[in-house]
Amino acid sequence: GAVVSQHPSRVICKSGTSVKIECRSLDFQATTMFWYRQFPKQSLMLMATSNEGSKATYEQGVEKDKFLINHASLTLSTLTVTSAHPEDSSFYICSARGTSGMRYEQYFGPGTRLTVT
Amino acid sequence: QKEVEQDPGPLSVPEGAIVSLNCTYSNSAFQYFMWYRQYSRKGPELLMYTYSSGNKEDGRFTAQVDKSSKYISLFIRDSQPSDSATYLCAMSTSGTYKYIFGTGTRLKVLA
DSSP states (O other): OOOEEEEOSEEEEOTTOOEEEEEEESSSOOSEEEEEEEOTTOOEEEEEEEETTSOOEEOTTOOTTTEEEEEEETTEEEEEEOSOOGGGOEEEEEEEEOSSGGGGSEEEOOOEEEEEO | OOSEEEOOOOEEEETTOOEEEEEEESOTTEEEEEEEEEOTTSOOEEEEEEESSEEEEETTEEEEEETTTTEEEEEESSOOGGGOEEEEEEEEETTOOOOEEOOOEEEEEEO
């Protein structure tokens, strides 16, 4: 149980284009989803917290107009990187937090590697 | 000073050894303590989840929390090459769902 999927697993895009990453909780309902960014050999940096049906809360220093987050349902959140630039190349990981019992922990997706050329 | 400190390693041990991984923290409000394992280019996998102080055991893994010392540990018994990964500690307070992660310790178990 507690499976989180991400799609795509890897994406290469050209500078200036937008990329959408999906995060799904497959076997539980997630009222809260989190989006992280991870650079090589570094820890996870929280970008934003999204709750189903409401606006995302962004961490300090994260541009909300650049990283658009939509938490449309209890099982789906999307992150759109708009007008991507090479410095946005990174490993993006989502996590989902359930509503009861053991699902209070954060369960992570497998990550999406974004390369902007 | 970072809220959570973790030695990045790498830590190399022979197969079968007992591994000790540790994190220290500065925020006494942390109540929830987690250990995640992350293989290269993969998402973190939850290993242990503990609330407040004490020990928790699950198979070859034991998590310890010493709130008086602001120190948490993860022990891996009979380590295997498949345990080679980066181990991340994470913590949160009771009033927020936000996790604060350590930088991760890279572990290599040599066959």
